[in-house]
Amino acid sequence: MRNGMCKNHYPKEYLERTTHSEDGYPHYRRRQNNRSVRVRNHCLDNRWVVPYTPYLLALIDCHLNVEICSTVKLVKYLYKYVYKGHDRVSFHIHSENTSEDIDEIHEFQSARWVAAAEAMWRIYRFPISEMSPSVYTLQLHLPGEQMVSFHRNSNLSDLINSADFSKTMLTEFFSMNRRSKQTRMLKCLYRDFPEYFVWHSDKKKWTRRKRRKVIGRVVAVNPSEGERYFLRLLLSHIRAPKSFNHLLTVNGQLSSSYREAAFRMGLLQSDAYIEDTLDEASTFQMPWSLRALFSMLLVFCAPSNPISLWEKYEKDLSSDFERNGLANGRDPAYIRRCVLQDINRSLEQMGKRIGDYHLVPDDHLFTDHERFAKEIESERNIPFSDDDLLTVYQLNVGQQAAYNTIMSDIYSPDCKSFFVDGPGGTGKTFLYRALLATLRTQGHIALAVASSGVAASILPGGRTAHSRFKIPLDASSTKTCQISKQSSIAKLIVMAKLILWDEASMAKRDTIEAFDLLLKDIMDSDKPFGGKVVVFGGDFRQTLPVIQNATRDIQVQASFVNSTLWGSLQIITLTENMRALLDKPFQNSFLE
Template sequence: MTPSVYTLQLHLPGEQVVSFHKNTNLSNLVDSTDFTKTMLTEFFAMNKRSKQARKLKCLKRRKVIGQVVTVRPNEGKRYFLRLLLSHVHAPKSFDHLLTVDGQLASSYQEAVFRLGLLQSDTYIEDALDEATAFHMPCSLRSLFAMLLIFCTPSNPFKLWEKYEADLSSDLERTSSITGCDSNYIRRYVLQDINRSLEQMGKHISDYRLVPDSLLFTEHERLTKEIESEQSVRCTEDDLMTISWLNTGQQATYNAIMSELFLPDGKSFFVDGPGGTGKTFLYRALLATLRTHGHIALAVASSGVAASILLGGRTVHSRFKIPLDASATKACQISKQSSTAKLIVVAKLILWDESSMAKRDTIEAFDLLLRDIMDSDMPFGGKVVGFGGDFRQTLPVIQNATRDIQVQSNFVSSALWSSLQKVSLKENM
């Protein structure tokens, strides 16, 4: 009962949580409220002015904070901030937490490391040593990204220095042919690691492996994204599919192609049982656009389905849709990112096996496109080709007709009515 214990509002500088009623006038709120004062900043202020607070034993405060504030290691800066709060006696500011032996550290992680609060990275190095013996460099880069996130190494820069040669050995071998210099190779490797990190909600700048000047700029990242899509080469068989379409496939092909260059295109749902040639149709659409220099994004609900499409990726990987979209329908893509700009220039988005996706996933995708395209039209006015077979979907509503079941499970009725449905027959 005494002393009273409250949950500490742990936050980084300028990132405190602000709560207000939904009907509050935001302009008046900003003018009348001092958001700089939080429980944490007042804790610092108390340590500055109160001698009694500074006499509190560090062990007691660590026990209280350790019980009340739970932060996972993969939360990065907040995790290191918590460690410092648990061990630094009577901190008076954020800068006080960063100061070790009279010197200001560049990050909370560096301060924690200099104080010796983290364990050794030997087990991480052992894992990388073993992996370098049989992993290809591209797989090693994915492993490196996972170790950064889930193992929270105490000194990521040291790991990068030690294993940079192994992480980039495939590019080093081809540098004499391509003429790439060492800086370009380093940037490419870092960007490849960053792609894996972004799929798990992190960014390479969080780990300070190299100065930010060595990373690709947003313009360069957009250029790389577009070049990556344009470098997808269609095979001769893909090009021949256009002339091999049957009657039903040709009608669907023409309907979709006619909408691609309109200002506000329609979206389609290609319905057909397995074996009616949906994938064959997708190949024809992708080949047509890519051979003319346009961007077409191919995604699928599962990794197996995505591997069948040329240049295909899972929808969660491409659009950063959360795995549990029912909790939050906010995709982790900002409007200023290179991925958002890639979506804007894309002429067509093909989503295979969309009938297997949850309704929340489709609606999160719809909200993402509306936000990026600044449009209230379904899917932001982009031409999206959904495909699938609801005959393979298990029923989830008892005593319901097929149409009601499909609408309830797939998307809301408003979105469903916006899709132009085209069917492929079994005998075609």
């Protein structure tokens, strides 16, 4: 029960015949025969009966729900259950002997969970699932950009000079259309080719299919990939192409790009190609994935009429919210608002807002109060594990001193900023997790960012600095971050007790200085970083700022240490390498 209502919409309505709804779910016949039964002080009739089959009830001898699966829309929901993988369980191994060597990798284990029924089924090798017809995944690549594999001991020069080295499904599809008149007469699209031919990966060639019908599927390509996306678009419309240049040739003229060729063919003169993409994606993608794709199409493909796209695909974009919302008694307007807010979240990650595309009337646009509440809720709902909470009690001497220094400054009226320096393995990330967990459990806001996506993914709630603070990609030309002083993000920064920036050693000093100007503007303060407690971290012994064709001197000059802000930081150095406790010479080599 949810809010006094059954989450599965029972009791159902009486019906004289079985019908199908628009979302693919059936409405079963339920006769009004005035028969009922009393169960646990409730009077139940045909409206309360869960769909079943008498045969399976007698065979399995337990409660069993059987539903009709008769539309294509249900296939993608069934598919994810068949291929979701094994049940898994996470467990933690620990010992009372604290003098043992620390093994951060094996401290946590993730294992497969097998119950008795599944164990018996797999021991006897009973089939788990079957799929027919099989699906051929067709490779897609730009000229000369195909993926190749080879043995470690192979001679690279021999491989490059080999005639078969550059052959792929796509190049041999072109070759078959050039060499075989019979193949050209079929006038196949690339995706239809496997219905007539079979690919031999060992010989790298197509041969005529004699048995088994299969379905071809070209790998999905995101519109943000540019030329590769338009190559896929052309392959979906041009039959029996003979080469990459054939795809580029329109009305006897060779185009300079696949986008230009698609435009000349009239594929980009309307939103038809975007609709083709959404039509295909809505068939097999989950609603949350479809909303992410819809957001990318809005940002990168600039559709001429976003409102018509929204109206056409609103049902597909909203199916999960609609199913859950109606179960809770929500009205369609509320469900539509939730879907638009989810799309807006995706757009904001790419620097856009839903208001830029006029998808909702002005009176439905999100207020600053709603946006601010959403930002606060998102930050305060960042999950943290019990192990993150325990990190405070597992800090070594150097980490504990750094932790105490930073925490005392956070609650001090005279705030400073810090730089945590230390070679790889000295526990910088471990210290960051302790700081973040402490502040967040106390109900405070702590923003975690990093210079790279990989580093950001390690931090709980981490994001790249450019994404969080809207720092321009080229801060040398303009140091204005795209955040207004009245925005919800600005209010979130004001509320933050701590801003933590990992791998700051990789960032150019122009980037850090743009961040400094942003904080000064938001905080109305001339102090470094607006008087906020900012903890930078990194290792200048590793990767310096990446500058194309730059000498070492230019790289050093662009580094954070050469900024005027560097002198305002309190440097904290970690020296105890936790990954090499038993190998002192190796540990000392990091510090040399």
